[in-house]
Amino acid sequence: MHLSATPIPDSHIKVYLPSLPYLYVSHAINGALLKPANNARAWDYDLATSHQQISDKIYQFTLRKGVVFQDGTPFNADAVLENMRYFKEKPFSFSPFHQVYDYTEKVDDYTVRFHLTEKYGSFINDVIWLHFYTTAYLEKFGWNGKATCPNLAEPGPYGIGPYILTEGYIEGDRRTKKAVLQANPNYYDKDLVNVEKVTVFTELDTNIALEDIADNEGGLDIMPIPVTEVSNIMTSAYAKLVSGPSNDNIAVHINMITGNPKLKDKQVRLALNRALNQSGIVKNSFYGFAETKPTLASPNFPGVGDIAQDLKPFSALEHPKDARNELKQLLNGLTLKVLTQERFMFLWKSIDRDLRKVGVKLEFEITQNENVIFEQLLSTNAGQNTKDWDLLVWGDDDWYFNHPWSAFFVYQTDSVWSTVSPDQTMNTYISDMFKETINTPASTAIIGKIMQRAYDNAYMLFVPAPKKVLAVNQEVMFEPYKMATLPLWEVTVSDQHWSLQQ
Structure with a gap:
């Protein structure tokens, strides 16, 4: 491991972040x-x-x-x-x-x-x-003023973190396809930064990116991968598999605002959730790199795990095949429009299989660009979405750092992030949660009320919680965090890395 007081000269890594890139790099810049x-x-x-x-x-x-x-x-x-x-x-x-x-x-x-x-x-x-x-930055741009976490609106020496954004920009609602970060020579901890340059890609074809990291010596260095690609990475000459625990979630929204009117019916939403075999999804879509859960929030969050001991996924209480006839009476003939990033199609294959068994047909609109997802999601609460959708998915990784608000915020029905019909009781529960300190009995009690209400009303399509699964260049060393951050300040490379060989 590099332990000198300056970054390794000419060292350079390339990273692909298909979901929430502004979260993952923000603390490296700011x-x-x-x-x-x-x-x-x-x-x-x-x-x-x-x-x-x-x-x-x-x-x-x-x-x-x-x-x-x-x-x-x-x-x-x-x-x-x-x-x-x-x-x-x-x-x-x-x-x-x-x-x-x-x-x-x-x-x-x-x-x-x-x-x-x-x-x-x-x-x-x-x-x-x-x-x-x-x-200089404040006079030019002011503060964030957005529904997303802060970041820089343009490249420049505006921050205080270990890396300077020198090309492109990555904000929650706008980003370039590529951004470049250079080690900050004025950073207060001279021993912390090892790699001199980082190129971040925010939009790539998944298949091309996988081929690049697995088969190209000078290709990508770090990227999250679909679990279907685990075996390919494990046999790669250039990449290795890195996995670990996670607080991350996959948010599957049900559009109760402008979607199919039948989705306003609680019994229909409950039937959709009851039709999903979560254990089967863990096995067939995630290859074991996930765990079942009763609501959106990962059981690894403080308080959530305590509640999840008693609140079980629907399919753990009743196998979907045992309820199939009842579910068909509620769902048969229902057609739902799905808006998804291409990277989540591995999950939709299992969801589609389970829902077809009860007479539900899914029609897919697929994009590689997460901006398309957020443009529609953040305009739906006000009824201003420009694409018709009934189900929408995005990677809801833990951006609030070990606190279930990063999952619960989509339940706050007056928020732009929510597609849930107005529910003042839920909003009150959420308001009460913020008064309490996490990991206390009072906090866990209100977390239980939020989870129970989301569960009873089937406010989302609940799917398993994924683990961290990444492909990493064999000459790159780092440990992934459970949260939505990529600790670029901890990444190091060996003297055999492609950037040093060149």
Whole structure:
């Protein structure tokens, strides 16, 4: 492993991220008080060195000294206050944080206090996404102001993370097909970054990408793969299989807003879920690299696993074949339009097989571009989607870092991410959840109410939770995180890597 104080000269890796690329690379480019980590709490200190909770509504952070932005300007309490003023004007809206955030106080040059308007137990999870930008960036673009997590709108030395975005851009709602990252020479931890250059691809043909990583010595270095390709990677001369535990989920939306009117009927939605043999899907579609679950949220989330011990998947309570005649009476002749990325067709083959047995026909519109999925999903709640769809799928990886909000947020029925009919009871449960700190009895109790209501009303098409399965160049070393982040700062390459041989 490379342990010198600078990146390996000329080292270069190529990464393909077909789902949520802005999440996976964001913390490699941007800096926050906390950063994701593969530990029990899912974070480590980054631009802060310590913190304390003074009260339910006040949190104090001690800032790391000697830190500068990528353009060389200093990071201190004044920089935090400037960023939070811009945040107040155009905050992110994927959580209620902007609704409870009041102001930030400067205690001294390296100490700040965040003041909230009410008790908010999920504050730490949001702090991980409070990225700080240079004055030049803020004056040009302001803060995020979107329903997605923050990132840079254009390349430049605007962030504070270990890599500078030098080409392209990757935001939640817009991205180039390729982006280039270069090691940040001003990064505060000179021993952390090993690889000098990273090229990130956000849109490739899956078959071509798989061939590239398996058969090309100078091809892709890291990509998530369909589990159907595990054996091909295991026999590759250039790639190896890397897998691990995951908090990730596959979100299959049922369009109760503008979709087939029959989907407003709870009994129809329950029948669709009852028709899916989750154990069979784990075996036939995931080749064992997944686990069954009763709702959207992975059982690896704090609190969710406790509830899932009693709340079982529908097919674990009654095998679909035993209910087939009853399900046919509800579903026979139903045709549903599916909008999906090509990368999820391995899963749809099993879903299609199970639903055909009860008389449901699926019609597919397939894309390689995740933007197409989000364009339709984020406009459906307001009834403005431009494509007709009944079922829609996307990779809902754990972007809230060990907290089930990354699965539950699609149940908040007044959110642009939701395609669920209005449900004030569910919205109230979710509001109550944010007041509690995760991994406490109070938090687990409200998590149970949310899961039970989603389950009883079949608000999504519930499918198994996938494990992390990636193809990685044999000369590249890294350990995947359970969450939606790619720790580029931990990736290293051997002296036999293609970039060094060239």
